[in-house]
Amino acid sequence: MEVFAILEPGAFTTVQDGGRYGYQQFGIPVSGALDMFSYLAANVLVGNGDNAAVLEITFTGPKMEVLSDAIVAVTGADIPVLVNDGPRPAWTSFEVRRGDVLSVRAARRGVRAYLAVGGGISVPVIMGSRSTYTAGKIGGYSGRALAKGDRLHSESVNGRSRLVAFPEELKPSLPDEITLRALPGPQDDYFESGLDAFFNSEFTVSSKADRMGYRLEGPSIELKEGVPRSIISEPSLSGAVQIPADGHPIILLVEQTAGGYAKIATVVTPDLNLVAQAKPGNRIRFKRVDVAEIHRLYADYRSLLEHIKRMF
């Protein structure tokens, strides 16, 4: 069923779901929503299953004509949402009617917002996922970001029958300074004093920050004496922090496939949601955790996700 016609696409709006798993061995990155918590919350608010496709909005959102009555929710960045010029609350499901104009403006805090529609955005499932991987031109809406004139379908008109609001205490804050908990490795043995510098310095998000990775500015992190300047290329996982030749860390994210530099540490999965909302100029610190703690943090995060799935 046709649900939206794009009047203005916004800066970079793509269709994303929970990610494309099982194809990294063929050079296909996972993709999927960068802020998984806000993504899941948006789906829960409209009554979707937890892998439904949504729109990931970056900095500025789309203006869309509504083609069928539907239930909608917007989460993630703090961003104004309007229906025919009347404001709608974020983190709350609301109805739109055929003929309405739904606009998502510019983020006041944070970077990425998630717009879910009851039934989920319908695009072909490519290798098990609806997520867009723009560099590979696959998935999502014709493998690219949305453009003016695109018409989006929803899987069905089903959504929840009553409107709900996300509990205030569970909404993430969007601070300008974040601390990311990280386990040293996989190549922490390539560093000595560099490890201390990494965990004791403040970094700034540079303008080179996208779904492939976030390049940070700050002190240059040095390799120890006698190790090779690069490693044999290997695939990367989201959250690994690579130290390239210039010593400035890059947090690798969901669209990175392979890299040839040592990775000093890897950010715990829940803290990647903070990275997704960090914008150029925001400050980042890293806090060292051990294996037991990183697995405890991960388990707590997964229980939180299970909790919000069953919340309404």
Added chain:
Amino acid sequence: MEGLFPKPIIRLIGDRGVLVEYGNTISQEINRKVRTVAVALNLEMPEGIVEVIPTYRSLLIIYDPLIISLKHVEKELESIEDRLDGLDIPLPRTVEIPVLYGGEYGPDIEFVAHTHNLTVDDVVRIHSGAIYQIYMIGFTPGFPFLGGLPEELHTPRVETPRALVPAGSVGIANNQTGMYPIDSPGGWRLIGRTPLKLFDPVKEDPFLYSAGDMIRFVPISADEYNRILSERNA
């Protein structure tokens, strides 16, 4: 250190990744070991292991720590090692890739020939006479990093990478050869093009090969190239 490590090095990647390193160099022996363990794990994938990704000299294992503990992942790795001899590991496949060498599809073939005092025919003969091992797939969807390029063809990359290398292009970069499954920027010396679709995302099986398989390039004529291309598009 050259060759296989006596015991693999285990490196941790955050809360759900393990990198198992079998050696420090790019070699057929180490990569064969990587493939053997990858195939063995895929034959009897322990519950909780989500994906096994072969690389040049290591295996990247993604696991779900809520289903399998890190300690058990390590135990599974040791146990598969002990059982390798008893497992029936299929031999790598050899996948033939037809290539139209030279001309507009291989604009750098004369440079390669000239660099090594060879004729273009020599380059075609040598390149298609070798069998290449797929060490890893990455960079772009389905891009194979191939080992085994004869030394007589080792040629540096172009000075300024091309903004657009068409899908199907076959190229050389130093001691490596490979092919571009999708249109992308690239700096390899282009010597030919295959009419095959190397990556077809809407197919049940989108790729023609996996890491660890072998590749052989088969020279074809322009007529044959066009015939395969028109069959593909039919």
